[in-house]
Amino acid sequence: MKESSNPFTYAPAPESRELVSIESSYDLFIDGKFIAPKSKKRFPSINPATEEVLSKISLGGKEDLDLAVKSARRAYEKVWSKLPGKERGKYLYRIARLMQERAREFAVLETLDNGKPIRETRDTDIPLAIQHFFYHAGWADKLEYAGHGSNPRAHGVVGQIIPWNFPLLMLAWKVAPALATGNTVVLKPAETTSLTALLFAQVCLDAGLPAGVINIVTGDGTTGASLIAHKGIDKFAFTGSTEVGKAINRALAATGRPVTLELGGKGANIVFEDAAIDQAVEGIVQGIFFNQGHVCCAGSRLLLQENIHDHFIEKLERRIEKIRVGDPMDKNTDLGAINSKEQLQKIVELTQSGEVEGAKAWQPDCALPSRGFWFRPTIFTNVTGAHRIAREEIFGPVLSVLTFRTPQEAIEKANNTPYGLAAGVWSEKGSRILWASRELKAGVIWANTYNKFDAASPFGGYKESGWGREGGRHGLLPYLTQSQTPRVRSGKGARK
Amino acid sequence: MSQLRTSKSDLARDFGISDDRSLSLFLKTLPGVDQVGAEARAVELGTRSIKKESKAWAIDMAISMVDLTTLEGADTEGKVRSLCNKAHRPDPTDPSVPHVGAVCVYNDMVKIARSHLDSIGANEIPVAAVATAFPSGRASREVKLRDTRDAIEAGASEIDMVIDRGAFLSGHYKSVFDEIVAIKKECGEKAHLKVILETGELVTYDNVRRASYLAMIAGADFIKTSTGKVTPAATPPVVLIMLQAVRDFFDRTGIRIGVKPAGGIRTSKDAIKQLVLVNEIAGPEWLSPAYFRIGASALLNDLLMQRFKMRDGYYASSNYVSIE
Numbered sequence: 001m002k003e004s005s006n007p008f009t010y011a012p013a014p015e016s017r018e019l020v021s022i023e024s025s026y027d028l029f030i031d032g033k034f035i036a037p038k039s040k041k042r043f044p045s046i047n048p049a050t051e052e053v054l055s056k057i058s059l060g061g062k063e064d065l066d067l068a069v070k071s072a073r074r075a076y077e078k079v080w081s082k083l084p085g086k087e088r089g090k091y092l093y094r095i096a097r098l099m100q101e102r103a104r105e106f107a108v109l110e111t112l113d114n115g116k117p118i119r120e121t122r123d124t125d126i127p128l129a130i131q132h133f134f135y136h137a138g139w140a141d142k143l144e145y146a147g148h149g150s151n152p153r154a155h156g157v158v159g160q161i162i163p164w165n166f167p168l169l170m171l172a173w174k175v176a177p178a179l180a181t182g183n184t185v186v187l188k189p190a191e192t193t194s195l196t197a198l199l200f201a202q203v204c205l206d207a208g209l210p211a212g213v214i215n216i217v218t219g220d221g222t223t224g225a226s227l228i229a230h231k232g233i234d235k236f237a238f239t240g241s242t243e244v245g246k247a248i249n250r251a252l253a254a255t256g257r258p259v260t261l262e263l264g265g266k267g268a269n270i271v272f273e274d275a276a277i278d279q280a281v282e283g284i285v286q287g288i289f290f291n292q293g294h295v296c297c298a299g300s301r302l303l304l305q306e307n308i309h310d311h312f313i314e315k316l317e318r319r320i321e322k323i324r325v326g327d328p329m330d331k332n333t334d335l336g337a338i339n340s341k342e343q344l345q346k347i348v349e350l351t352q353s354g355e356v357e358g359a360k361a362w363q364p365d366c367a368l369p370s371r372g373f374w375f376r377p378t379i380f381t382n383v384t385g386a387h388r389i390a391r392e393e394i395f396g397p398v399l400s401v402l403t404f405r406t407p408q409e410a411i412e413k414a415n416n417t418p419y420g421l422a423a424g425v426w427s428e429k430g431s432r433i434l435w436a437s438r439e440l441k442a443g444v445i446w447a448n449t450y451n452k453f454d455a456a457s458p459f460g461g462y463k464e465s466g467w468g469r470e471g472g473r474h475g476l477l478p479y480l481t482q483s484q485t486p487r488v489r490s491g492k493g494a495r496k
Numbered sequence: 497m498s499q500l501r502t503s504k505s506d507l508a509r510d511f512g513i514s515d516d517r518s519l520s521l522f523l524k525t526l527p528g529v530d531q532v533g534a535e536a537r538a539v540e541l542g543t544r545s546i547k548k549e550s551k552a553w554a555i556d557m558a559i560s561m562v563d564l565t566t567l568e569g570a571d572t573e574g575k576v577r578s579l580c581n582k583a584h585r586p587d588p589t590d591p592s593v594p595h596v597g598a599v600c601v602y603n604d605m606v607k608i609a610r611s612h613l614d615s616i617g618a619n620e621i622p623v624a625a626v627a628t629a630f631p632s633g634r635a636s637r638e639v640k641l642r643d644t645r646d647a648i649e650a651g652a653s654e655i656d657m658v659i660d661r662g663a664f665l666s667g668h669y670k671s672v673f674d675e676i677v678a679i680k681k682e683c684g685e686k687a688h689l690k691v692i693l694e695t696g697e698l699v700t701y702d703n704v705r706r707a708s709y710l711a712m713i714a715g716a717d718f719i720k721t722s723t724g725k726v727t728p729a730a731t732p733p734v735v736l737i738m739l740q741a742v743r744d745f746f747d748r749t750g751i752r753i754g755v756k757p758a759g760g761i762r763t764s765k766d767a768i769k770q771l772v773l774v775n776e777i778a779g780p781e782w783l784s785p786a787y788f789r790i791g792a793s794a795l796l797n798d799l800l801m802q803r804f805k806m807r808d809g810y811y812a813s814s815n816y817v818s819i820e
Binding site: 276 | 530536544611
């Protein structure tokens with residue numbers, strides 16, 4: 001039966017937009033104030049599901065970055081570095097609580113700005129972002145016990161560049177550990193998704209965070225390049241494409257300033273014949289269609305044991321037919337809009353290459369909205385390891401299916417990639433899971449699940465997927481350095 | 497998967513089942529169920545937001561799927577008669593409310609229910625009887641068969657039997673299987689057979705899947721979660737596993753088996769969640785009282801209250817629906 005003749009078509013259930021007020025234009029957040037950009041330039045931020053212009057965002061230039069770095073330096077030297085950890089922790093707790101109070105507002109704003117479904121912002125992005133602040137708040141006064149030496153110290157001013165796929169969550173991954181470890185921050189959000197970062201700036205003001213501890217300089221790639229080139233920054237952290245990550249690494253080579261890179265991936269999801277098939281199907285769907293496949297650790301390569309291939313693909317296709325594609329503000333939407341026209345073009349180009357190279361594409365017969373940027377969930381079968389769609393990161397809702405005959409072959413194929421961010425293993429056999437996770441070269445390995453995140457769990461990659469970890473105890477390390485002279489630490493009276 | 501397109505009487509042969517060993521081997525070929533994943537999927541589908549016309553449709557569909565049930569030692573003829581009235585006209589003030597799927601009673605009340613339903617012009621409403629030493633199933637096969645025959649003779653056109661959970665848990669699958677086959681034979685063309693797995697006693701989802709297949713191959717027309725006397729009963733993940741089983745079974749054999757959750761579904765919200773599971777796991781073809789029933793008693797009134805709310809725009813006092 002076709003969906004159109006199904007009497008149980010869910011009526012629209014849109015989340016209310018009334019919760020958010022979006023201003024017609026936004027300034028930069030520097031030194032605890034919203035100030036107009038010295039560059040005098042602004043650019044539109046659109047809702048990718050409707051192409052409606054939501055607001056005008058400031059394009060931060062060199063002068064703006066100078067101001068931001070100066071403000072962060074001043075805040076570091078005068079205020080933040082002098083606060084004991086427990087006081088920093090209090091600010092983080094306060095930020096977390098304020099975010100919690102405004103969680104729905106953040107979720108709606110993120111969905112409007114990014115195009116991802118409200119179900120995901122409401123149930124995943126925002127709660128996880130908040131969890132990162134709560135989690136790191138707890139570390140602020142316990143850094144000596146984090147296993148990174150007896151006297152861990154902050155770097156000073158850190159420059160952070162975050163991507164558009166999880167705007168607020170990536171902000172939290174970056175900002176929360178930086179503040180907990182005593183650094184001050186200059187953050188550049190992604191060009192297409194600045195709005196939740198600017199709402200976060202408001203939360204910082206409401207939390208009474210000292211001016212300059214966080215500075216948010218919106219802008220495009222030129223702003224990011226200027227930030228990386230800025231001599232006043234002690235440490236960098238970047239999440240984004242491998243291409244940009246390499247450029248950043250070249251720019252910072254031999255400057256002595258450390259950088260953490262969390263880059264692309266081509267995650268392998270390996271399904272063995274003894275897997276719990278229905279849950280594996282579900283996990284494959286979560287692995288590649290979560291967040292429209294705009295996930296660096298997406299399980300974009302399905303490695304299927306050959307003897308279950310046809311049956312599994314049949315089940316997978318039936319499941320994909322149930323994916324609800326459309327208005328991201330609808331609470332029943334599973335797959336939202338592609339974040340930008342550029343990203344859509346990239347997905348289209350790579351999928352076309354897949355067909356040209358002889359892989360077989362399949363898409364469900366779902367209707368797409370007439371405006372905005374959309375791409376149907378897609379699976380490619382008959383893919384070989386040499387195809388571009390098996391090697392390059394598509395960063396969209398496109399799954400490439402490869403097969404294997406033996407467990408050894410599965411591991412070889414899974415590891416045969418320049419990336420090494422994440423992988424999944426599906427089997428009901430415990431020993432096989434343990435063996436496979438030892439052999440796989442990936443920073444994160446999920447067993448019988450995929451795309452599960454937690455603030456307490458470190459995340460990061462091997463090879464061209466970057467280095468450094470974010471989250472957990474390990475995620476504190478990149479933001480800490482060892483000081484030569486022990487700092488005198490005690491109660492309030494002892495401080496100067 | 498290769499489709500057998502078989503007839504119901506050939507199922508055991510087509511699945512290669514002849515004895516305890518072959519049945520046991522077959523059940524072990526079924527893929528396992530990952531508990532965490534199955535529960536996560538059920539939770540995710542539980543977040544579907546069903547509004548407006550789809551909610552109105554779902555409420556009426558749910559009403560038509562209710563097996564309105566009373567299974568108490570204290571049941572009386574009067575209680576059963578009023579239950580029948582309620583089944584026929586759930587809201588006497590509004591004839592647009594559909595009648596329920598069936599009336600479900602103990603054996604000795606079948607005759608009373610049947611004749612009362614007929615007398616009020618509700619011939620189309622079947623009477624379901626819980627037979628086979630319900631709810632424990634602890635009686636000899638002879639007694640169970642006799643129990644079934646008795647219910648059918650009294651006018652039951654649906655038999656809700658229980659499986660021998662003790663035999664299932666101790667691995668005597670063929671004994672469970674044979675019993676279903678025997679009861680099915682007793683039902684013949686006269687009665688539909690619903691097989692109660694009592695999932696709360698089977699405990700694991702792997703067991704639920706195996707028992708579902710066992711019952712389907714043995715000839716069940718419906719697989720039913722629970723007696724309502726054991727908790728947990730019809731939890732969303734259990735129903736999800738069973739819906740997946742009937743879907744897979746259909747793909748393999750072309751035979752469409754129904755599912756009946758029973759026990760613990762008390763609110764309209766619970767019922768609508770069940771319909772979402774049916775729609776997205778088994779498929780819209782199962783959205784009919786012919787293939788999905790909900791065993792319940794209190795649920796019907798909550799569905800009616802929600803119907804009032806949708807019609808009038810406000811919640812009425814519970815005094816506006818009859819308690820029986």
